[in-house]
Amino acid sequence: MTSETSAPGSARSRGERQQKIADFVVARGSASMTDLVEFTGVSHMTVHRDVDELVRRGLLRKFRGGVSAQPSTVFESNAEYRLNAHVDAKAAIAKKAVELVEPGMSLLLDDSTSALALAKLLPELAPLTVATNYLRTIDVLKNVEGIRLICIGGDYSPTHDSFLGMPCLEAVERLSVDMTFVSTSAMNVDLTYHQEPEIVMVKRAMLASAETKVLLMDSSKMPRPALHRLAPLSDYERLVVDSDVPKTLVEELRGRTRVDIAYS
Secondary structure (H helix, E strand, C coil): CCCCCCCCCCHHHHHHHHHHHHHHHHHHCEEEHHHHHHHHCCCHHHHHHHHHHHHHCCCEEEECCEEEECCHHHHHHCHHHHHCCCHHHHHHHHHHHHHHCCCCCEEEECCCHHHHHHHCCHHHHCCEEEEECEHHHHHHHCCCCCEEEEECCCEEECCCCEEEHHHHHHHHHCCCEEEEEECCCEECCCEEEECCHHHHHHHHHHHHCEEEEEEEECHHHCCECCCEEEEEHHHCCEEEEECCCCHHHHHHHCCCCEEEEECC
16 A cells, blocks of 8 residues: 555645645546556545545536546636645735735625635724625624624525525625725736636626725636636736736736735
8 A cells, every 4th residue: 555645634735635636626627446546545445535526516527437527617717626726826816915905895706715815804903894705704894893894795696605506796886895805716917807708707896996906816827718708907906916927927017007926
């Protein structure tokens, strides 16, 4: 039997290993169980348990002898995947972005895990008013003294763990906030993108409802396009990125908007 990684039974080690398996399969389109055993260095039994969990969460599809990735639109939008992807970069971005927040502000947070990382830092800056359509962010802030929490409802999406649709759009359009923090699935030096039109509509409404628009983007999302155009990069007052973004790209981005670099 192959040797397990350190503390193989811990939730963190399982989560990290499953994230690596998901990324491995997505990069290749499919993989055999043998491939995954060699890649992870754990037993066949452990790999089968990890794969079963990833299938249950809707990230992978199982076939005889191996697994394949879900279509990119399903995979990239899956809340379970996004919660465990590029965690350190998102935490660093959140620490940099929270410097823009002052007590007394009204904020609008989208259903991105980057904005969720920011939400976890907001209790220290109360009093604040925070509006969001993301259930995870609601759970983080619902019992925080000094934070007035506005829960934006609509049609619940299990894939995103958030509220979308026309009721959500109408609720966002009725708001006027000091600052909105959003992220999206892809960008280049000119445009931001998302692979789903209903997400694009909600994010556009959030941008229109805010005096200051802040874009939170980790380096894995650039430079690349997605199916639907969201907004020109010049529409955002600030862009916060992690330090793995190439310097040449940072300089190009600074020709479109103000860029803050977050260091881990």
